[in-house]
Amino acid sequence: MPSGQRYWTVLDDDLEVVPVADQWLRHLRFGRDRAELTRAYAGGVALYLRWSGSTGRTWTEAARDLGLFMVWLKYTPAPRDGVVPVLRPGPGASPARGERRINRVLVAVRGLLAYAVSMGEAPRSVLGQIYELADSRDLPAEAQGEDGGVFYRLRPLHSLREPQTPVDRATDAELVAMFTAGRNARDRLIVLLVGRVGLRRGQVAGLRRSDVHLLPDSRALGCDYPGADVHVRRRENVNGAWSKSRHDWVAPLDFLVVSAFDLYYEEGHRRLGVGGSDFLLVNLFRAPLGEPMSPEAIGELLERLCARAGLDRRVGAHMGRRAVASNAADAGGAPDEVMAVLGQKSLDSQGPYVLPDPKRVRAAVQRVPSPLGVPGPEGGR
Structure with missing residues (x-):
């Protein structure tokens, strides 16, 4: 930017800026102070636009076929030297992207499409192709609110269940x-x-x-x-x-x-x-x-x-x-x-970071007196 500030954008095959994607990324960068997200979101949007163009779909029409886009994402490697590999998935084919990466791309695509609807660049029907209307009754009790009332929310139609990754500390x-x-x-x-x-x-x-x-x-x-x-x-x-x-x-x-x-x-x-x-x-x-x-x-x-x-x-x-x-x-x-x-503002934020030494956890359990009066390993009660 002339001001010296930077953000990531998306170019088409002719190296021209894609207007709606550029507007949305600038909205993210300057409207929400989330400059670190524009790189990841720009990459996800570029993949979506590449797929829709290569399959003869306009980017607004392609929203109804996000399931096919997910298959393309899973098995199509990133292009090398500007050449996009031909998609040939078959039995035993190795995935090119995992569930977490695919879900992150879908977040970017939904953000772009929702922004386009709000700006009149895409029909309102697109929202029904990427979201379903859900209510709060399927949420955990602690997330339903104290008044007990039902509220409605938009839930993404397309997402993959991500494998649980073990959280560990360096020894x-x-x-x-x-x-x-x-x-x-x-x-x-x-x-x-x-x-x-x-x-x-x-x-x-x-x-x-x-x-x-x-x-x-x-x-x-x-x-x-x-x-x-x-x-x-x-x-x-x-x-x-x-x-x-x-x-x-x-x-x-x-x-x-x-x-x-x-x-x-x-x-x-x-x-x-x-x-x-x-x-x-x-x-x-x-x-x-x-x-x-x-x-x-x-x-x-x-x-x-x-x-x-x-x-x-x-x-x-x-x-x-x-x-x-x-x-x-x-x-x-x-x-x-x-x-x-940790430089955090809330005590709740440190939970994912504090992984006690197993020896300290075992010692804490052994310090608890037995309700039956059975002596502990060191003779305590």
């Missing part, structure tokens, strides 16, 4: 192995920011040098937070980094992370000299030198460290975040302390 041994596998100070700092501070990869990539305060007293810098800390801020970043938290927050740093910062600053000065980008994490070993790392580069680095460390699974940034929260709870941290460590 201390895995994080130590990844840290040890790091070949430079920058990579080791990234492991600590993920597995000891609890930052998401978008937050790690979006850090600026001015966000980091390593002195015991940073009031001269305008920071009243006691001790070393890093300020996590939501801002526009040229490298696509984005903080999921809507509010700014401060994460405390322990002596291990402070030491890692010192080593990284020394390494950066040795490689690049003075000056350069205000972004904290930049390219030190490949071109373009000094340019900020992207969130994708952070994820790829963690994957390489897992392979280099010989781990039997991929440990991502979110697993490191769960490890930070779980370790804080296992060490006796109160719920409000864990909430502050």
